[in-house]
Amino acid sequence: MKSKQDSDSHGRFAPSSAFLRRRALRARLMHTLLLLTGTLSVLVTAGIVYTLVRDAVPFFAEVGLLTFLTDTQWTPLFAQPRYGILPLLAGTLTTSLIALLVAIPAGTVLAIYLSEFAQRRLREVVKPVLELLAGVPTVVYGYFALLVVTPLLQRLIPGLPGFNMLSAGLVMGIMILPYVVSLAEDAMRAVPDALREGAYALGFSRLQTAVRVVIPGAFSGLTAAYLLGMARAVGETMVVAIAAGQNPRLTFNPLEGAATITTYIVQVSLGDAPYGSLAYRSIFAAGLTLFVVTLLFNILGFWLRRRFREVY
Amino acid sequence: MHPSPDPLPRIRAARRRDLLFATAALVVLFIASLVLFGLILDLVVRGAPHLDADFFTNYPSRRPSRAGILPAWVGTTLVMLVVAVLAIPLGVGAGIYLEEYARRNWLNDVIEINITNLAGVPSIIYGLLALGLFVHGVGLGESILTAGLTLALLILPIIVVATREALRALPREMREGAFALGADRWQTVALFLLPAARPGILTGIIVGLSRAIGETAPVITIGALTFIAFLPPPPITAEFPWISFDWLWSPFTVLPIQMFNWTSRPQPAFHELAAAAGVVLLVMTLAMNALAIYVRYRARRLLG
Numbered sequence: 001m002k003s004k005q006d007s008d009s010h011g012r013f014a015p016s017s018a019f020l021r022r023r024a025l026r027a028r029l030m031h032t033l034l035l036l037t038g039t040l041s042v043l044v045t046a047g048i049v050y051t052l053v054r055d056a057v058p059f060f061a062e063v064g065l066l067t068f069l070t071d072t073q074w075t076p077l078f079a080q081p082r083y084g085i086l087p088l089l090a091g092t093l094t095t096s097l098i099a100l101l102v103a104i105p106a107g108t109v110l111a112i113y114l115s116e117f118a119q120r121r122l123r124e125v126v127k128p129v130l131e132l133l134a135g136v137p138t139v140v141y142g143y144f145a146l147l148v149v150t151p152l153l154q155r156l157i158p159g160l161p162g163f164n165m166l167s168a169g170l171v172m173g174i175m176i177l178p179y180v181v182s183l184a185e186d187a188m189r190a191v192p193d194a195l196r197e198g199a200y201a202l203g204f205s206r207l208q209t210a211v212r213v214v215i216p217g218a219f220s221g222l223t224a225a226y227l228l229g230m231a232r233a234v235g236e237t238m239v240v241a242i243a244a245g246q247n248p249r250l251t252f253n254p255l256e257g258a259a260t261i262t263t264y265i266v267q268v269s270l271g272d273a274p275y276g277s278l279a280y281r282s283i284f285a286a287g288l289t290l291f292v293v294t295l296l297f298n299i300l301g302f303w304l305r306r307r308f309r310e311v312y
Numbered sequence: 313m314h315p316s317p318d319p320l321p322r323i324r325a326a327r328r329r330d331l332l333f334a335t336a337a338l339v340v341l342f343i344a345s346l347v348l349f350g351l352i353l354d355l356v357v358r359g360a361p362h363l364d365a366d367f368f369t370n371y372p373s374r375r376p377s378r379a380g381i382l383p384a385w386v387g388t389t390l391v392m393l394v395v396a397v398l399a400i401p402l403g404v405g406a407g408i409y410l411e412e413y414a415r416r417n418w419l420n421d422v423i424e425i426n427i428t429n430l431a432g433v434p435s436i437i438y439g440l441l442a443l444g445l446f447v448h449g450v451g452l453g454e455s456i457l458t459a460g461l462t463l464a465l466l467i468l469p470i471i472v473v474a475t476r477e478a479l480r481a482l483p484r485e486m487r488e489g490a491f492a493l494g495a496d497r498w499q500t501v502a503l504f505l506l507p508a509a510r511p512g513i514l515t516g517i518i519v520g521l522s523r524a525i526g527e528t529a530p531v532i533t534i535g536a537l538t539f540i541a542f543l544p545p546p547p548i549t550a551e552f553p554w555i556s557f558d559w560l561w562s563p564f565t566v567l568p569i570q571m572f573n574w575t576s577r578p579q580p581a582f583h584e585l586a587a588a589a590g591v592v593l594l595v596m597t598l599a600m601n602a603l604a605i606y607v608r609y610r611a612r613r614l615l616g
Contacts, residue, residue: 037402038406040406041427044441051445052437113337113341117330136526139590142572142575143575144354147583148354205323206330207326235435235437262434262529265436269533295429302432
């Protein structure tokens, strides 16, 4: 039975003013709380930019931005330290490019197959498996690179050092493959079926439809998939820190070992650089560089993804 | 006019190319799966013999035969407790706000673009944020609390996006029905939308938490110990008030750090321990992901 206060003389629902006040108060409270949780994400970004810049600025003041961007040596732990980011960038780019050389061709072929050729049943099995693989911790891939793939490669390529960028890059390529396939397949499936049916009606085969209709239609989405894969590879830490070597070296030779930006940050974190020292600040300068590079790839990638969504 | 050439040979050629491509794609799929499952199998074969009770109850040791993962799994459990308590309400809250409350204005546009970008920030950058802000800025030190905060922020975008997608999938009529019955916005959300969106939200939460379990880089940056021979103080004590939060301030290690440490040692005996830790880690994360996929699959079937 309803309490008497909540009904009028005809038994119709008529909430008391105290009830309505309480409800309005709760509504306003929840709205405020939810708004706060929403703005938290903005605070996180602000916090990231603030902490990176706060320690990077004194670093740049001491080292010089021009030196940082153009010097070809990164030797922060030497008696006469030099701080040129180029060797670390070279390591980052080399390992990432190897990863993309694996992930882009394989990822595109698999995405075309899944989206245009495969039976629904196969797709329903492969898609969850791809998601499952995306959950494998990166440290496990690091283990694979150093202790399984490198010994195998050493049998094929005599004289390959124990730490090399080839092994790290290949394993990273396998690691980002599920991610690239998933994004690329989404992009192709977003192309409306009417376009496919039109192509079939003109006598196109499946492959012709895929290459001449679906891929051009999904172009921006595919590019986005590659860019997001690149951002993932550039920011990846554990695989390169474990398997690609620790020496900053200005080389693009995949058969050598070289440190990446992320490797350097890990290296300094494992030692104990005193708080506020130049070595401590250098990881924030390195981190800021990484943040800017991945942000560029991500923004471009998400912009393209949004574009392909709006076309259809 | 020329007589039109017979199209059949060209159609046959195109069909052959179709078949060729499909075969090539299946070969790629086969090779990729073979490589991955080969790697995982290798890990299991090397690691499994070490997975006995001692492995879970021993501290790490210089002697491989005695080393275990006790502090690592205890650390992982405690850190994940903090992550769950922080990330679930904050992430679901932000998702509800963006999907059900936010009108289109500049602030909400900023929040929305921002969350998409945060999802792409490399995890080690979160580690630097935590090092500068939590460890040295606020003075939380290299503690379980710091690790929990860091990983909670890291998985926030995953939970936000999952919550939004789950709410977006609900029909408009549900909201209109609730409003027509006199519910206000919060009642609509709490009594109608959240229960219906639960499987999708749950999927996002599980995927996020499993991501946090496996994260290594940010935890290294904030100074997780790589060799630890003690446990954090227990959360339940003998004296009043029986519950203690001292463990939040304790130094710690977690499973992926332990695995990283053993992997980077030169002695092969430690590599086998690394494989064993990897098996534990893999079982945990894969089981959680499988659960997430199952929850979503079941919800889809129920909805038809």
